[in-house]
Every structure is written in C-alpha cells, then in structure tokens.
Amino acid sequence: MRSTWFIRLNALFFLASLSFADTNLSALVDAKKFDFSLLLDIRYATKNNFTKVVVYPEARCLLRKSVAQALSRVQSALKVQRLQLKVFDCYRPLSVQRKLWQLVPDERYVANPEKGSRHNRGAAVDVSICDLDGKEIEMPTGYDDFTEKAHRNYFKLSKKAIRNREILENAMAKEGFVGLDTEWWHFDYRGWEAFPIEDVSFSGVP
Ligand SMILES: [Zn+2]
Numbered sequence: 001m002r003s004t005w006f007i008r009l010n011a012l013f014f015l016a017s018l019s020f021a022d023t024n025l026s027a028l029v030d031a032k033k034f035d036f037s038l039l040l041d042i043r044y045a046t047k048n049n050f051t052k053v054v055v056y057p058e059a060r061c062l063l064r065k066s067v068a069q070a071l072s073r074v075q076s077a078l079k080v081q082r083l084q085l086k087v088f089d090c091y092r093p094l095s096v097q098r099k100l101w102q103l104v105p106d107e108r109y110v111a112n113p114e115k116g117s118r119h120n121r122g123a124a125v126d127v128s129i130c131d132l133d134g135k136e137i138e139m140p141t142g143y144d145d146f147t148e149k150a151h152r153n154y155f156k157l158s159k160k161a162i163r164n165r166e167i168l169e170n171a172m173a174k175e176g177f178v179g180l181d182t183e184w185w186h187f188d189y190r191g192w193e194a195f196p197i198e199d200v201s202f203s204g205v206p
Contacts, residue, residue: 024065026195028091028122028205031061035072037079039086039134043143044096050144051103058202061090064122067189070175071125078171082132088143088185089126092119094199109146116197118180123192125177126185129168137164140184151182 032038038061043049045059063071075085097113097120104110111117118124129137138160141149148154152169155162165184172179177187 026064026066028062028198028200029065029068030205031063031068031071031087031090034065034068035075037084038071038075039084039130041086041088042090043088044092044100050109050146051100053103055096055099055103056092056202060202060205061087061125062122062202062205063090063125064189064195067123067125070177070189071127073175074171074177077174078129078167079132081167083129083137083167084132084134086128086130086134086136087125088128089119090124091122091198092117093201094120094197095201118186118188118192120197120199121192121195122198123189123195125187125189126183127168127172127187128185129164139164139168143185150184152179152184153181 032040040059040061042056042059042061044051045054045056047054049055071085071087078084094113094116097111097117100110101113111119126143128139128143131137138158140154140157140161141147149157152165157165168184169179172187176190178190180186180188
C-alpha cells in the first residue's frame, strides 16, 4: 500500500515538473535578459510608427522563453559575421491590438483583434540587421512599408538589399524562424500557432 502511494506521489511530481518545464518555456520573458546586447528600436513605444501614435507604454521586447532563447542564438551567430539584430517589435498585448485597430481599422495594415495578431502570441518578431556600430544595413525597404517592395519574392532591388535580406532570412531560419511572405522583417517561431493569444500587460512581465 505504502509503495503504491509512493509510486503515485512520484508520478505526480514527475507530471508537475513536466508541466512546470512547459510553462517555463512558454512563459513571457524579457528578451534582453537572455541577450543584453539586443538592440531595440521598439517603434510602437514612440511616435515613429505608421500610426504616429505611441501605443506601447514601454520599449521592451517580450517573447516566449523558447523564442527569446532562439533569438539570442541568432544574435550570437550574426556577431560572428560582425553584424547584429535590430528589433522593432515583439509581443503585443491583445488590448494594444484593439487600440491599434481603433486607430487603423483596416486589415491591410493591422490585424483585426477579433482574430488577433501573430504578435499577440509572443512568438513573432520584427527585426532587421545592423553593423556592430548600430548602423542599419541596406534592406529592401524601411520598416512597416506596406508596398510590394517589402515582399520576400520581390527582386527589383539592389544586389546589396537582396543579399542582406538573405543574410537575415538564413540566420533566422537556422534557429527555427519562418518569414512572413509580405514583410521581410517579420518572422514567426516554429509552432507559433500553438501559443495562445495573450493579454498580459508589459508591466506584468518582470
Ligand atoms: Zn510583425
């Protein structure tokens, strides 16, 4: 009898540790804690975005832990090439998505909060590349350019822009990020659909 309880208790602890590990990897974290060198230019925390309105209370890059770890590996790999990431956007709470939708209720530019944005799941990042001095290298367009020039299959560009887009795509793909066809800067981490849409506020993440 005693041994049966012992086995059950052990099984319980095992299951608890498994679910803790899962929660841990999917918990929202501050990406800077995994790589202090990450260069942030969180546009929605400034007026320097296409809505011209500040919609984030803080300039932070929050991501699922496994995604933050993968991004930190991309950063390390780029540094070997004397390059580094520049981060424009990461996790976005659903309430902020609603605010964006109020400002621009047009699905060509903003995801409808009824469906949620990929950024609401904490597994999407908008990134570009800088040199080690923090100067952006040439890319097809600026950030949040909604023309076809931003599409990944657009090639009427300078050789440099095509090459640089490829460097970013390769570095991200190696660590499990998949690019969005219409935005050269947007990447989702593999399995992103499995992460639920969240409405944790920025201040709710340490
Ligand atoms: Zn994006």
